Amino acid sequence: MIIDSECNTVYFSKKLQDNFPEEYQHISEALAPFDYIKVNLLKGTKDEWARDYMPIQTAEKRLVKFRYQPSYEVRSKWTEPSAVLKANKLRADFSKHNINLDGGNIVKWKDKVIITDRVVTENHIYKNDQELLFERIAEDLQTQVIIVKAHKERDDMTGHADGMLRFVNENTLIGNRLKDESKPIRESIEKMLEKHHFNYIDLPFFEDKSNNHYSAIGNYVNFLEIANIILFPIFDHLDQKNDEALSIMKKTFPNRQIIPINIDAVGRDGGLMNCISWCLKQ
Known part of the structure; x- marks a missing residue:
């Protein structure tokens, strides 16, 4: 696997620039001093x-494309991956097994990935x-696959692993503070840590209680990692834990x-x- 710290090119959607120009400007300005990182739209x-x-x-020289049909969005909102690849002159090998799997649900290290079991509900024939x-999935990615329990959809719309934890190195993960997680999630992660002999570093998190089911505010673990840079989300919120994080x-x-x-x-x-970015080693 190519991990994000090995990458030198980061892509953002053109719609990010169009719909969130101020935020895109902040990102561009943050990356501008690092001339070894290429930014594309x-x-x-x-x-x-x-x-x-x-x-x-x-x-x-190997990209693997899974089927993208997220159950948490209506079909009319789905971006068509094949059209994006063609428009940007990129090529990928499609999943041999036509598996439906979002990229945000794949947290990777060089010889392993962590995925939540939300992938099961996204692929009903494997129930x-x-x-x-x-x-x-392991065959498609040519690596070890580690499964953890996903949050229920009412608590986390996507159920993606990149909103729960990330790799620090081959032996260490950093993720949402376990004592503040729900019991099923905490027990699932603790079991995984014990089985695979991982260390775990707690990051604080908080819930945005604005009655917005979609909000990701409060999730510090969803950072962008590329080369030796980490763009780390902070929040303008009464419950923010920015300094600690x-x-x-x-x-x-x-x-x-x-x-x-x-x-x-x-x-x-x-x-x-992490959601708004896609990194490559070129």
Whole structure:
């Protein structure tokens, strides 16, 4: 697997620039000093998101594209991945098993990925044979697949792994503070940590109680990592824990430049830095 810290190119949807010009300007200005990082805009998209419908880079010249048919959005809002690939002169190998899987539900390291079991409900034909589904994802990605329990849809619309945890290195994860998680999620992650001998670093999180079912505000773990840069979401919110979260990130990633960035307007729409970006090693 190609991990984001190995990448040198980041793509954002053209719709992000069109619909959230101030937020896109903040992102562009944050990345501008780093001339070894190339920034591109994706043509042919329907909204500001990028990660979910774009392929997974498993090797420098191998992109794997899964089917993108998210149950949490109506069909008319789906971006057509094939059209985006064509419009941007990109090529990908499609999943041999036609598996429906969002890119945001794949948290990767060089020899493994973590995915939530929301992928089961997105692939109904595997309901009675989940292990076969996981085996086929592993075959497509040519790597080990680790499964954790997803939040219920009422608590997390997408149920994606990138809103729960991320890799620090091959032995360490950083994610939402476990003591503040619901019991089923906490127990699932603790079981996974024990089984795979991972260390775990807690990040604070909070809920945006504005009655917006889509809001991702409060989710610090959904950061953008590329090369030695991390664009880290901070929030203008009464319950914000920005200082604590930044302090933990700087201790966890001492060799990275942690750049705080506020994109609350995008967060209210359901996603943050990882959701709006897609990285490549070129």
